[in-house]
Amino acid sequence: MSLNLRAEVLLKTLIERYIADGQPVGSRTLARQAGLELSPATVRNIMADLEELGLVSSPHTSAGRVPTELGYRVFVDTLLKVRPLDSSEVRKLKGELMTPQDTEHLIGSASQIMSKISKLAGIVMVPRRDEKAAFRHIDFIGLSGQRILVILVTDDGSVHNRIISADRKYSPSELEQAANYFNDAYAGISLGKVKRMLLNEIQQAGEDMQRIVHLAVHMARQAIDGEREETEDLVVSGESNLMEIPDLGDIHKLRKLFDAFNTKRDLLHLLDQSMRAGGVKIFIGSEAGYEVLEDCSVVTAPYSADGEVVGTLGVIGPTRMAYEHVIPVVDITARLLSAALSLQGSESGHLETPRQ
Amino acid sequence: MSLNLRAEVLLKTLIERYIADGQPVGSRTLARQAGLELSPATVRNIMADLEELGLVSSPHTSAGRVPTELGYRVFVDTLLKVRPLDSSEVRKLKGELMTPQDTEHLIGSASQIMSKISKLAGIVMVPRRDEKAAFRHIDFIGLSGQRILVILVTDDGSVHNRIISADRKYSPSELEQAANYFNDAYAGISLGKVKRMLLNEIQQAGEDMQRIVHLAVHMARQAIDGEREETEDLVVSGESNLMEIPDLGDIHKLRKLFDAFNTKRDLLHLLDQSMRAGGVKIFIGSEAGYEVLEDCSVVTAPYSADGEVVGTLGVIGPTRMAYEHVIPVVDITARLLSAALSLQGSESGHLETPRQ
DNA sequence: CTTTAGCACTCCCTGTGGTAGAGTGCCAAG
DNA sequence: CTTGGCACTCTACCACAGGGAGTGCTAAAG
Incomplete structure (x- = not known):
């Protein structure tokens, strides 16, 4: 996958543009937007190359280009610069997660706050540390x-x-x-x-x-x-946000997605996968291997308690989501939740005599 | 509201027919369906009367008639014969609710089983007996x-x-x-x-x-x-069933409804209202007074524990729902839940010395 | 060899008109 | 009061044409 600089810039602008307004983007627009001094015709040549590589495709003959899943993959892996979170949003997050509350509420708050900030659906797997907890x-x-x-x-x-x-x-x-x-x-x-x-x-x-x-x-x-x-449970919030997203307009698909939220099995399995790998992980469309997640992406991050990974949380939305915004939200929520959970653990098991 | 027998029969068949297939029903169909020996023309005359009374209306000049909210009201109040529940459904209900489980699970089961049987959304208010419980x-x-x-x-x-x-x-x-x-x-x-x-x-x-x-x-x-x-909480199940109902096709309205499920405030208020009155209660469309419930009906029944009403449960679906089926489901679920909750109360408070 | 301008082509979207079907309202006759 | 007949209305569906957007190709220019 060796793209020259120009092609990368064009792919990046194309995806950014497409994420911004959901319309297939044509060569003229792209030529103007990219900041490179290129004519639409040149851009067209490059687009043909990108299409051959499977990074973009056009819905029909005369309709501009749209990123493919592979295109998104390259985008998030190599082209994307996440922008740091708004300080006001960080404050919101902290306010929600740093107030003392029991684990159950904490999980709920984490899910809700993610969905509120990202305007998508938040998911949090409940911690699995029963076997280890004393x-x-x-x-x-x-x-x-x-x-x-x-x-x-x-x-x-x-x-x-x-x-x-x-x-x-x-x-x-x-x-x-x-x-x-x-x-x-x-x-x-x-x-x-x-x-x-x-x-x-x-x-x-x-x-x-x-x-x-x-x-x-x-x-x-x-x-x-x-x-x-x-x-073996999962907390989902803000599902209804997904209903306003035109990309997921198909009521039938949306229904399947909501069923998945209720069944929870598939999603739990997905979250489970990303428990191993540290840091933010992104599943784009069919990559996850679940039919219901067609046209959806999931951004996940594991969270820990007392230094040990105990669960995963994330945001689920359309493939066409604002990754550069969602990624830091998920990342920071995971960190804050980890901190809150670690605070919460009882010290008495180690420091004091067990209650009798 | 004095309808003669013929008009009543026609209104009843019209609504039944409309509930069955969702199409406005015309005079020809109605004349054939009703079992009265009447010509379409006569039926048309009667329909004009019903329209004047505000019981039916036509979406446009040449489109048959559709029941109004008032029409539904008259239907459920005076024309509807609820049919007893299928014995297999009763078994399902009992199987779900008579197995011993704690209150929380019981509430969840009640909500789920209602939604499963009615193919609509089930709602259960959590019991309010904290003040009275010992x-x-x-x-x-x-x-x-x-x-x-x-x-x-x-x-x-x-x-x-x-x-x-x-x-x-x-x-x-x-x-x-x-x-x-x-x-x-x-x-x-x-x-x-x-x-x-x-x-x-x-x-x-x-x-x-x-x-x-x-x-x-x-x-x-x-x-x-x-x-x-x-x-002050509420358990909702089967929301996603509502997405497949063409009557609620408007994504925007549907979204508002789902938001109401999450906010819970309005629904709780509604359920609270029907706690007083015993037995099944039905709110049709705007009667409930909440904008989000446009085109929706709510069938509710209070449930009790140890002889005292502690909460309400119900089913929410489109105005065009199979009332004669939903009503007994809600009714029986309320009874079974009451029984299960009453079983569950501890005897020790009365019969044994309190633990010290 | 790369870039560019020009051009023909393809496809979607929109608006228009025409038609068939369903159902009504009204009137006059039974 | 009921019924058949008839004119009218409205929708849904189809075919069709024109405008617009964007492409691919080709040939010329750098």
């Missing part, structure tokens, strides 16, 4: 019948609750004993480890363990197992 | 810095958590003492009462109360106050 506290509370409410608190300050059915009814004091046993025995241990320990305990001990211990172990196991599903 | 249990857990995670459990089995900033850092044992104090002092008392008691306690005691008590009271107060906002 167990902090558990509570068993009896409901009607044999149902028991289990509240599980991890070291990072997140709370999960779940209703399970027990084998019989338990008295409040039995439940309290069970909780005490569990809190004493497992405080400070990572959830992943707790899970393995529970499995062992169940297999080995068989019937001869104390009733209370038995109860605690089984209930906790159900609660921790249940977490897995719940945590 | 306080059950509180936990304070220290996070980094001066931040404290407060977990509040009410008697109905719902869990709320919130992060607050304390005036200084507290040790785990201090926090535990505070929680113990609070759990002992307030167990079984309704949240509304707890709130008032806390206000009193703060005013009266001034500085001379014990440090721990002081801490507990202040933290609990923040948590309980916070609840108010959070609980």
Whole structure:
């Protein structure tokens, strides 16, 4: 892909222009806009070259050129200069994310603020650190019948609750004993480890363990197992912004996209991919491999808590989006969210004696 | 509004026909469909009468008739016979709502199942019974810095958590003492009462109360106050179903509607209105008084827990919806949700000694 | 060899007119 | 009161032509 300087400049101006107003751009316009002293005819020759390389295409014979996905790819990879964020926007971001709030709200705020600033849809994967987060506290509370409410608190300050059915009814004091046993025995241990320990305990001990211990172990196991599903989740905001974008005018495609927002599976998978690579990543149109994302691009960045990557967030919009603006928004949101989450982690696991 | 039988039959068939295929219906079709032995010309005369009464209108001179909002009103109030639900649909509903799950999931399931069956959007207001629900249990857990995670459990089995900033850092044992104090002092008392008691306690005691008590009271107060906002919430499902409905083809209107789903304020207000009246209520088009609901109808029903109305749910779709199908869906969902919520309430508040 | 001007060509978009179809309103007869 | 008949209206659809935008090609100029 060796483009000479002139061709690069022209491709860049073409894409910028096209992003700005969505019209195919012709040789005359391009010649004037590019700042090079070239005639439209010369530009036409170069456009023919670019078309051969698969970087641009024309919707029909007499309609100017439009970037292809490959064209966008080259653009974002080599030609794009991201412009630093407006200080007012940075302030907005900080204001939204630096106020203390629990993880759930934080995620929601991040998603919303991204969608508000970019005028597109914001997506945030909920953090996946259950396996690593340390167990902090558990509570068993009896409901009607044999149902028991289990509240599980991890070291990072997140709370999960779940209703399970027990084998019989338990008295409040039995439940309290069970909780005490569990809190004493497992405080400070990572959830992943707790899970393995529970499995062992169940297999080995068989019937001869104390009733209370038995109860605690089984209930906790159900609660921790249940977490897995719940945590595979995604927060989407500002979907409706996408409805005003003429590029996505096809109601049918739009509907499929919205369904994807609700199903979440595909998007989660996509976000999962970009968890590994550090920094901002961009998926253009069909690159992502999902049909629903046709004509869409996704700009993602991983975020971390306490120095470890725990999730991904991003913005989703039409392929024709203002990348130079969206990229820094996603980037900075990821950084701010990381900071907020790291602040939030409990110190007590390391610095203080675990609560008993 | 005195319609003779013939006119009623014609209006009914017209609306049924229009609901079925969305086309303005002409006199010839109507004459054949209605089962009355009438010629198109006679039907035309009657249609002119109905038009004068404001029950139908024609989009243009030669285009058949279409029901007006008033026409729909008369239809649902006096002409409509709701058909009982398919037993397979009832099974689906029961399967979804009778499996034990916590309140939050229950609400989500109710909304989803309604949208799935009606192929429209389902909305459920989250229950408002905080003031009445009894306080059950509180936990304070220290996070980094001066931040404290407060977990509040009410008697109905719902869990709320919130992060607050304390005036200084507290040790785990201090926090535990505070929680113990609070759990002992307030167990079984309704949240509304707890709130008032806390206000009193703060005013009266001034500085001379014990440090721990002081801490507990202040933290609990923040948590309980916070609840108010959070609980003003709404769960929407199946919005994307609305995108495939040709009646709502105008992207701009659709966008406004989706914004309303996100803002939630207007919809909550609407649902709030129908909390008082028992049974299914129907808002047709502009009747509701909200611009965004133009061309939409909302079918709502209140639901209860332990015999007391705590919220409203419903379905929202185009004015031209299959009322005779949607109405029983909403009705039964409300009943099933009521049953599920009533099951869920904890008995312990009444039957057992409060946990200490 | 590259750049440029000129020119014919292609395709879209818009507006126009004409026609068929559906349905109405009205009138006069049953 | 009901019905058949008839003139009228409005829409939807089609074909067609003209203007506009932009291209590709060619030949000449740098």
